[in-house]
Amino acid sequence: MITLTDVTKHYEGATTPAVENLSLTIEEGTITVLVGPSGCGKTTTLKMINRLIEPTSGDITVGGNSVIDRPPHELRREIGYVIQHIGLFPHKTIRKNIATVPHLLGWDAARIAERVDELIELVDLDEEMLDRYPHELSGGQRQRVGVARALAADPPVMLMDEPFGAVDPIVRGKLQDELLDLQRRVKKTIVLVTHDVDEAVKLGDKVAILNIGGVLEQYDSPEVILGSPANDFVRSFLGTDRGLKRLGLFPIETLQLDTGPFVGVGATTAVARSVAQSHNSEWIGVLAEDDTLLGWSPVDSLAVDGVVTEAAERFLSWVDCNDSLRDALEVIISSHTRIAAVLDGGTFKGIVTLDQIYAEIMT
Amino acid sequence: MTTVVAAPLIRWDWVFRNGDKIVERIIEHLILTGLAVGFGIAIALVLTAIILRWRGAYGPITGITGLMYSIPSVALFAFFVPITGITILTAEIALVSYTLLILIRNTIAGLDGVPNDVREAATGMGYTRRRLLFEIELPLALPVIITGIRIATVTVIGLVTISSLIGLGGLGQFILQGLTTFSSPIGTTKIFLGTGLSIVLAIVIDLGLVLVERLVTPWARRVAN
Numbered sequence: 001m002i003t004l005t006d007v008t009k010h011y012e013g014a015t016t017p018a019v020e021n022l023s024l025t026i027e028e029g030t031i032t033v034l035v036g037p038s039g040c041g042k043t044t045t046l047k048m049i050n051r052l053i054e055p056t057s058g059d060i061t062v063g064g065n066s067v068i069d070r071p072p073h074e075l076r077r078e079i080g081y082v083i084q085h086i087g088l089f090p091h092k093t094i095r096k097n098i099a100t101v102p103h104l105l106g107w108d109a110a111r112i113a114e115r116v117d118e119l120i121e122l123v124d125l126d127e128e129m130l131d132r133y134p135h136e137l138s139g140g141q142r143q144r145v146g147v148a149r150a151l152a153a154d155p156p157v158m159l160m161d162e163p164f165g166a167v168d169p170i171v172r173g174k175l176q177d178e179l180l181d182l183q184r185r186v187k188k189t190i191v192l193v194t195h196d197v198d199e200a201v202k203l204g205d206k207v208a209i210l211n212i213g214g215v216l217e218q219y220d221s222p223e224v225i226l227g228s229p230a231n232d233f234v235r236s237f238l239g240t241d242r243g244l245k246r247l248g249l250f251p252i253e254t255l256q257l258d259t260g261p262f263v264g265v266g267a268t269t270a271v272a273r274s275v276a277q278s279h280n281s282e283w284i285g286v287l288a289e290d291d292t293l294l295g296w297s298p299v300d301s302l303a304v305d306g307v308v309t310e311a312a313e314r315f316l317s318w319v320d321c322n323d324s325l326r327d328a329l330e331v332i333i334s335s336h337t338r339i340a341a342v343l344d345g346g347t348f349k350g351i352v353t354l355d356q357i358y359a360e361i362m363t
Numbered sequence: 364m365t366t367v368v369a370a371p372l373i374r375w376d377w378v379f380r381n382g383d384k385i386v387e388r389i390i391e392h393l394i395l396t397g398l399a400v401g402f403g404i405a406i407a408l409v410l411t412a413i414i415l416r417w418r419g420a421y422g423p424i425t426g427i428t429g430l431m432y433s434i435p436s437v438a439l440f441a442f443f444v445p446i447t448g449i450t451i452l453t454a455e456i457a458l459v460s461y462t463l464l465i466l467i468r469n470t471i472a473g474l475d476g477v478p479n480d481v482r483e484a485a486t487g488m489g490y491t492r493r494r495l496l497f498e499i500e501l502p503l504a505l506p507v508i509i510t511g512i513r514i515a516t517v518t519v520i521g522l523v524t525i526s527s528l529i530g531l532g533g534l535g536q537f538i539l540q541g542l543t544t545f546s547s548p549i550g551t552t553k554i555f556l557g558t559g560l561s562i563v564l565a566i567v568i569d570l571g572l573v574l575v576e577r578l579v580t581p582w583a584r585r586v587a588n
Contacts, residue, residue, distance in 0.1 A: 052487055077489035087484025091502045091582045104489050133582045149488075159487075 002026040002049060002157065002189060007058035009044050009214070017056070018044045019214030026206075028156075031183060031190040033204035035197060037237070041214030042193045046159050049191065050079045062157055077101050080150030080158035080188070084165040086142050088134035094145055095130040101153040119148040122182065140171040147179070151186065160192040164199065176202055197238055201226060201245055209234050223249055243361050248326035250360065252319060252342055257350030260339060262287055265294060265310055269302040283337055286312045291347045293318065296337055318343055319352070325360060328352040374552045385556070392533025392564060395523045398455055400516050403462030410463070411470045415496070421471065428464040436461070436525050444529060454526040461522060462515040469511025473504025506583060509576040513569055520565040524557065534561045 004024045010017040019041040026032045034042040047053040049060055051072045060067045067075055088097050096103070098119055102112045120127060123144040134142060143163070150158055163179075164172040176199065183190065194200055200207045201222035208219045211233055218230040226246035229235040238245065261276045262285035272284045276299045286294040286308055295312030302308070317331045318341040331340035332354055339351040378385070410428075414421045431439075439457040447453045477500050485499050501508075527535030537557030544550045577584060 050487055052483070073489045073491045075489075076487055081484065081487035083480060083484055083487070085478075085480035087478070087480035087482075089481060089485070089499060089503075090478075091499075091580070100485075101488050104494075135582075 001028045001061075001063065002191065003059075003061045004045070004048075005059045005061075007045070007048060007060060008056050009041070009048060009053060010056045016213055019048075021058070022214050022216060024208060024216065024219065026189060026191060028189050029187045030205035031179075031192060031203050032206045032208065033200040034191065034193045034208050034210060035195065035200040035204075036210035036217075037212065038195065039212050040210040041212075042195075042210050043161055045210070045214060046161055046191060046193045049157075049159055050076050050081060073104075077104055077153060078155050078157070080155045082146050082150045082158065082160040082163045084162040086146035086166075088142055088145060088149070090134055093131050093133060094125075094137070097134065097145060098130075098148045098152055100149055101155075105153055115152060119152060122151070122185070123148045124178070139167045140175060143167060143171075143175055144178075147182070151188075155188070157189045157191070160190060162193055162195070165194075172199075179203065198245065201249065209237060222246075244326055244329070247329060247357065247361065248324045250325045251321070252323055252325060252328055252352060253321040255325075255352060255356055255360070257342055258353065258356070260341075260351035261285055262348065262351075263308055264289065265308060267308045269304070269306050269308060272302055272308050273299060284308070285337075285341070285351075286310065287348050293341055293343065293348055315341055320344065321349055325352070325357055329354075329357050332357070372551050373555050374549050377549045377552050378556060385560070388533050388536055388557075389560060389564070390533075391531075392520070392523055392535075392561065395451070395454060395458065395526065395531065395533055396516065396519050396568075398451075399458035399519045399523075400462060400512065402455065403459045403466055403515060403519075404512065406459065407463055407466035407470065410467055414467070414471060415474070425464060425468060428460070428467060431460040432464040434460075436522050437528065440526065440529050449529045451531060453529060454523075454531045458519050458522055458526070461518055465515045465518070466508075466511050469514075470504065470508050473507030473511075474500050476507060477503045502580075506576060506580055509572060509579075513572045516572065517565045517569055520561060520568065524561055534564070 002024075003026070004022055007019060007022045008017055009019040022041075022045060024045075034045055036042050044053055048055045049062065049067065051067055055068075062075075062079065088094075089100070095116055098116050099112045102115060107115075116130065117127075120130065125141065125144050125148065129137065129141065129145075134145070137145065146163070150160075164175050167175065180203065192203060194203075204222055206219065207222050207225055209217045209225065211217050217237075218225055218234045223246065225234065226238060226242050226249070229238060229242070235242070261279035261281040261283065263272045263275055264287050266289075276282070276284045281299070283296045283298050284302070285296045288294050288310075293315055294310055295314045297308070297312045313336075315335070315337075317335065319328050319331055321342055321344045328340040328342075332338060332352065339353050341351055342349045410420075410424050414424060436457055439460070440453060443453045443456055447456065481499065481503070482495070485495050490499065523531075523533055524535030524538055527533070527539045534557045537553040537560075539557075541550045541553030541555075541557065544553070
């Protein structure tokens with residue numbers, strides 16, 4: 001657990017403090033995101049935890065001990081640190097880069113080698129990367145090395161300063177997913193700074209929204225912050241698509257799924273017509289015998305008297321039950337059938353309709 | 364005045380007969396250069412350490428060494444001979460003073476060129492100031508520092524010839540003798556020999572230092588493909 005109590009940072013020569021009387025409790029084993037516009041003191045706050053910046057007043061504790069009482073370099077070896085440009089050492093191989101903190105702590109060679117092997121597996125890096133130099137790796141790979149390096153001595157706390165700010169959006173999304181996956185396994189107390197609201201709500205168990213001068217405007221789970229912003233600042237900072245962002249937090253599997261107007265292949269057209277009618281639908285969905293998705297046909301095009309064949313229109317997109325309601329909404333608005341078919345590893349589970357999503361927004 | 368046009372520019376027979384003397388002069392030249400660069404590096408290290416500790420010292424130190432760098436070498440010899448006599452010390456004071464500006468400026472430039480994110484990451488992971496300097500900053504500054512040593516060495520090899528004016532000077536002795544006996548058949552031979560060998564020496568040592576640089580900076584060798 002990390003606590004900040006009445007922490008103030010007043011830079012010399014500045015007219016107003018960068019952070020003023022900030023108090024914050026960061027729960028153990030969670031990802032806490034500090035987010036806010038530039039000048040809100042989020043990076044200053046982060047760097048006061050490992051004393052790269054010394055607070056002017058107030059106290060900070062990590063694991064119950066005040067950080068002020070300790071030699072900074074000893075404190076820092078117990079706190080993982082990842083920065084935007086990663087700062088890998090260009091003159092050291094990836095192996096040596098990862099082993100930085102164990103090396104500082106004076107571990108023996110065998111223990112370091114064993115730990116490095118564990119870490120590259122943890123962050124999914126190839127073993128052959130170990131003897132390369134940082135400039136021989138891609139941006140995404142360097143990022144993974146940065147995370148491995150921060151985790152090397154198994155610190156309980158990890159500080160991340162805009163860790164994905166320097167990679168392209170596709171790689172960023174992938175690295176965010178990897179961080180969440182990693183966190184499920186390592187359960188660190190992570191404090192992450194970003195200016196990106198989407199990143200904050202995606203990664204944070206708790207999100208702290210800071211205003212200029214380090215004023216804490218709201219500190220809560222992303223669901224609560226998006227659902228009921230504390231004030232106008234938070235509302236405008238979250239943006240007009242805050243409803244959509246909130247949908248992104250709920251997986252489809254939390255919904256009671258409707259079965260929808262679907263029949264198995266080989267059903268009679270009479271049955272298909274009545275199923276469609278009971279769902280008030282102008283189309284009928286067709287499933288294969290193993291409950292995989294075959295496609296859909298307009299009710300008008302069904303033979304007067306016959307069976308439903310495989311000759312149906314294909315669904316162009318669908319969602320998995322792990323996807324979010326926001327993903328479902330995107331499928332709904334881009335499909336002819338105006339529903340999102342939900343699959344669980346290929347097997348049809350049901351459908352999501354616009355009404356269901358709307359009901360979810362209203363709650 | 365009689366003509367000397369008939370004499371060849373280089374009398375190779377003289378060169379071969381005086382092999383021992385030539386080797387001796389080369390060794391002298393190398394010793395004078397080595398001492399100057401060695402002491403230069405030692406003094407530059409101390410001055411650089413002072414600058415790293417008190418950044419304000421950078422201006423005065425480069426100012427003074429810059430002034431020394433701008434004094435013509437002959438004038439510097441003339442200035443020190445009355446004080447330190449015609450000794451190797453006089454020559455070395457002048458030679459060392461020419462290396463300082465180059466060595467200090469390159470070392471500081473090399474250290475300043477270490478990327479900030481590297482420094483921040485290292486500090487954030489628990490490097491002490493001292494270990495940061497020796498394990499991260501100095502190794503990364505090495506290419507620029509070695510470039511400074513190369514420039515200083517090549518400069519000194521050229522200047523050593525001038526110290527022959529006070530009776531030292533390795534290969535410069537040949538040049539001086541050649542100039543004073545210009546009309547004798549071996550005068551031009553000596554001038555060419557002294558000049559040519561000091562150029563060759565400079566090139567060989569420069570290439571040697573390039574090799575050293577490559578050996579101590581293996582990370583810079585493998586350029587991203």
